[in-house]
Amino acid sequence: MLLTRNSAQLTVYAGGFEKHAWYPRAFGSYGTVSMFTMTGSKPHSVRKRMLSNIYSKSYLQSSPHLNAISRTIIYDRLLPILHEAASSKTAIDVHEINQALTMDFVSAYLFGLPSGTNFLQDVPLRRMMLHIYQCRKPFEFYHQEVPNLLGWARVLRIPLIPKWCDEANCVMDTWGLKFCDNADKYLTATDPGSEPVVYKQLKQSMEKQLPTKEEDPEANAQALRQMRLEIACEMFDHLTAGHETSAAALTWLYWELSKYPDLQRELRKELLTLSPTIVYPVPTTASPDLPHPRSIDALPLLQAIVMETLRLHAPIPGIQPRVTPYPATSLCGYDNIPPNTRVNAQAYSLHRNPEVFPEPETWQPKRWLKPHDSPEMEEMRRWFWAFGSGGRMCVGSNLAVQEMKLTVAAIYTNFTTSIIDDTGIEAIDAYTVKPKGNKLILKFENV
Template sequence: MFSLGIPLVAFVALLALSLYKYIIYPSFISPLAKVPNAHWSSSFSPIWILWVRYSRRENATLHQVHSKLGPVIRVGPSEISVNDVGSLRSVYGGGMEKGQWYAIFDNYGVPCMFSAAHSRPHSARKRMISNVYSKSYIHNSPAFAQQSEIILYDRLLPLIKSSISEGVDVLDMFFATTMDGITAYLFGTKNASNFLQNEEYRKHWLSLYYTRKRYTYFSQELPRLTRFLKKLHIYLIPTWVDDANKELEAWCKERCDATEDFLGASAKDSELANEPVVLGALVNGIEKEKSLKGTQSVLAEETLKYPELSIASEMIDHLAAGHETSGITLTFVSWHLSQDAALQKALRSELLSLPQTMLLSSNKRGIPNSKDLDTLPLLHAVIMETLRFSAAIPGNQPRMTPYPSCTVGEYEIPGGIRIGAQAHSVHRNPEIYPDPEKWDYKRWLDGPENKMSEEQKKERDRWFWAFSSGGRMCVGSNFAMHEMKLVIAAIYTNFTTHIVDDEGIEQADGYTSGPTSNKLVLRFEEVKD
């Protein structure tokens, strides 16, 4: 009797302790218990949010919950979602660090700037390249100007002209354009991609890149389970995904090696377009970091220990993000323009007002002055509204709360909690963006056609979050904006676009998201003056 009683008491005690630790405390006693639950189970189980993410409906679901419960919600036992400018400032402007979720962006087994978990190594790496991604540097870079001229005049515009009256998958075309653009800036035109003219390899590369993207869920959300099952030869992620990643990494490493050989050559290439702007800045930055005396670099254990792999990791991150986000945005811009012939006409009229136009019929080939390009309100407005309405990265961008705790909104949040916001929701606040589900470029115009007050315009700009915010916001935002303006200017100065097949144009739900169909077919017509 006594011997039976001890196991029973132990079992009851263990059960009571488990109930307290996993249900009672998180649901009723924890500081997080004051935060509204997105789902009835959110306080004690992550299953609901894991299923939502697995089902690829996180953006829409969390936006719906925020609309009902407010700007701070609890989506799991140790996870918070936020949705207002004050919370964005606390999370992204307050120095909260990244967590294990970003390890999937480590390439070649080493972190890049984007995946660096802590702010100090991130800042050290950012200092090496932030100058060449600054607006003033890009706008005044002879290398960028020549690279853009080659890509637009020798590749993109001839490709479009050769396909007049035929249907063109512009998502594929824009991915090629932006890949050629970003790799030229990274490696110089000599060692960059030429996807616009090499269609066969472009389709192979993009197939590798995009088919493997479907399998990021398990590595990001269930990394321990994924690793454990892999040891038992149970693969949640198909083995061919590793093969695809290896081929993509090898492709990038080959360009890195060729570019470093180019930089080390005694005879310098006089062609400005061949200047590897970003890789050159990174190589110089690493050399300077190595020469520091009297103190150990915060990059000693990663970047300086594996310099070649660290450079390659940085480059593949830039070319991946640089081609995908801009390619998606250009696709959605062209879709909206293709539905409005009058808007296309007004845009062309604005583009023709530039001192340096991009008319193919002109004998004066060249790239518009960046300052002139930035004065075009309609061009700026259609891009900004597309970035608001269909941000290329609409998904959650998580951070980790600092120990012992921090304040977010009206709540005290313990340390070690995953917390994040998503542009999809931030951009759909009806108080800031009236009728948010309508694409309305006029909300970004500052002329008499826009009835917003100056204070409303300030709020409009404060809530714009397509490039994130804080010290870890997108380093390539200036490059992306200028590149997209040039591409739109080149196309709509010379052509009009018309929809052939836009089935599935709705934006997919996910972290980085294009059309659900992964295509948009348009027909181009040359404008005759």
């Protein structure tokens, strides 16, 4: 059953309906599950308590770790690439750049800069790893929707999933464990850019639940091995989901904004009110510092552009399956729905309600500039579902928005963008979407 009524959506997602087995089938790894893929609300709550504080908006905005990471990625990696493209009048594929950028951001916050990726500068490695990651995606359907068919296919030796896909999974598993092992070397680091914030927090929290060596050495050793896999699974989920969704959203944001030079100028005027201004190249008399995240977050037009992009181009527009509880449920006018029935809401439908979002298929950022306490704004916020809702909404939503706003601020302070090739910009049909053409070619010009 697909839910499109907002009241039914609240009943399901804020009312304790458990997740469907679809999640661990689709996104489990290392033989275990992450917070996102846990079907039960109780184990999810335990894990979430370990991590929610370091993903809170207040923590991220005041984090010296994220500040150090942001300075390095924006000034040392991203802006030099775009400045070179603008100076040489070379058009570039911003979708590939976005995938590199978001992977660098997320991996650095999870594991620290020395243990994270540098995909923006290491082009061969990023292309190889992104290909290995993406090439497995077309075969996720079998795990998600027809897992029993996979079992029968193996018995009958019918290769529904090619052998190279299994090999790619092994490469990704090894890669994920390597991040964790490298981060272990920096657990005592005091340098904000090196400390593995998320990895360290999760590991220290999980260690408190282990049996001690003195009580049971064998149980302790077994628990340590299992803990390593559970941490790797959790970190891999944050890494892949965090980079993939933000990259796609940024691509569509640039695409939309590149069609409106006047809106770019209006945005730049707003961005120039920031102090310090994110100027590149950095003047010799200044230090490469960034405005405080709170001041970037407070910019109304930038907020509107991000919100409207996430509304019209939600990176996860599709179903979020839940199961009905015992003994029976009433939803959307249907009574006596039996327990364990799969029900779903989806951002795509909620974001296209014309009564809430007039002309819903058009990108209109200024619809979000209505008075904050107006009934229209309250209704739009109530229907906005890019990050889900309730206790199981996206734990990384604040990181994603802060990262996106900083990136947009850095780019449109320094450059104008125009479209060179947007062939295949429409979204693929998948759980996590991206442009069908897997590219967006833009021209950058120095302001």
